[in-house]
Amino acid sequence: xxxxxxxxxxxxxxxxxxxxxxxxxxxxxxxxxxxxxxxxxxxxxxxxxxxxxxxxxxxxxxxxxxxxxxxxxxxxxx
Numbered sequence: 001x002x003x004x005x006x007x008x009x010x011x012x013x014x015x016x017x018x019x020x021x022x023x024x025x026x027x028x029x030x031x032x033x034x035x036x037x038x039x040x041x042x043x044x045x046x047x048x049x050x051x052x053x054x055x056x057x058x059x060x061x062x063x064x065x066x067x068x069x070x071x072x073x074x075x076x077x078x
Contacts, residue, residue: 010062026054031073034064 009015017026018034025037029051038050053070056063065073 010057010064011060013059014057026058029073031077033070033073 009018014026017024018028021027022029027035027037029035034054035051036054038052040047041050042048053065055065055067055070
């Protein structure tokens with residue numbers, strides 16, 4: 001994952017989205033992953049957010065994170 005991404009977003013639209021904070025539909029997690037909040041889900045009687053990793057910018061198409069970046073960040077969270 002590009003360490004400078006947080007300071008230098010790929011495009012103005014992505015910067016606007018990520019500046020909205022963790023309650024927005026598209027946000028940067030503490031792990032550095034860019035996630036899409038796809039809605040609420042219930043599993044085993046508990047509710048939570050359904051989060052999906054975003055590999056490419058939905059606005060300009062720039063690769064934001066590789067499969068390896070995502071795997072490494074997920075391993076660090078566990």
